[in-house]
Amino acid sequence: MGAVCCIQEDVDSPGTSSKIELDEKQSSAPVTAAGSAAGMVDQLRGHWTRKEDNMSLGTISGNNMVWETVYKHMPSPIWEVHGDRVKMNLAGEEHFGKVTLSGTATITWEDGEVWVRK
Numbered sequence: 677m678g679a680v681c682c683i684q685e686d687v688d689s690p691g692t693s694s695k696i697e698l699d700e701k702q703s704s705a706p707v708t709a710a711g712s713a714a715g716m717v718d719q720l721r722g723h724w725t726r727k728e729d730n731m732s733l734g735t736i737s738g739n740n741m742v743w744e745t746v747y748k749h750m751p752s753p754i755w756e757v758h759g760d761r762v763k764m765n766l767a768g769e770e771h772f773g774k775v776t777l778s779g780t781a782t783i784t785w786e787d788g789e790v791w792v793r794k
Contacts, residue, residue, distance in 0.1 A: 715756075716756035716760075716762065716775065717736075717739050717754065717755060717756060717762075719775075719777055719781070720736045720754070720762070720775065720781065720783070720793070721735075721736050721737060721738075722735065722736060722781075722793045722794070723735050723793065723794045724736060724741070724783075724791045724792065724793055724794070725791065725792050725794055726789065726790070726791060726792075727782070727789075727790035727791065727792045728789070728790070732744050733747075733791060734747070736754060739753055739754060739755055740752060740753055740754060741754050741764060741766075749766065749767065752764050752765055752766045753765050757772070760774055760775045760776070760777075761773070761774060761775070762774075762775055762783065771785055771786065771787075772785070772786045773785040773786065773791075780792055780793065781793040
């Protein structure tokens with residue numbers, strides 16, 4: 677179940693080309709505003725805090741969580757994976773969360789941590 681990403685010229689046979697296939701894991705990359713997942717990500721944009729202690733975490737901007745400088749993390753790609761579920765890549769690890777948009781927006785992560793948009 678690969679999706680054709682692009683075509684590349686074969687190094688061993690100049691003048692010929694081959695399709696590069698992506699597996700499912702590779703194809704679930706962040707979706708830009710032109711993609712189908714942009715609607716969910718657009719609704720998540722803004723400043724986020726941790727519900728437990730109101731600690732400021734950072735801002736979702738574009739398709740990234742831009743962390744507060746105290747955390748010393750690079751921006752983390754975040755995208756919709758299915759319905760109300762999102763996935764975030766933080767320090768090479770994937771984290772999954774459930775989004776609630778009614779009332780105050782929240783993301784409840786698989787480890788139980790809850791983020792609240794301020």
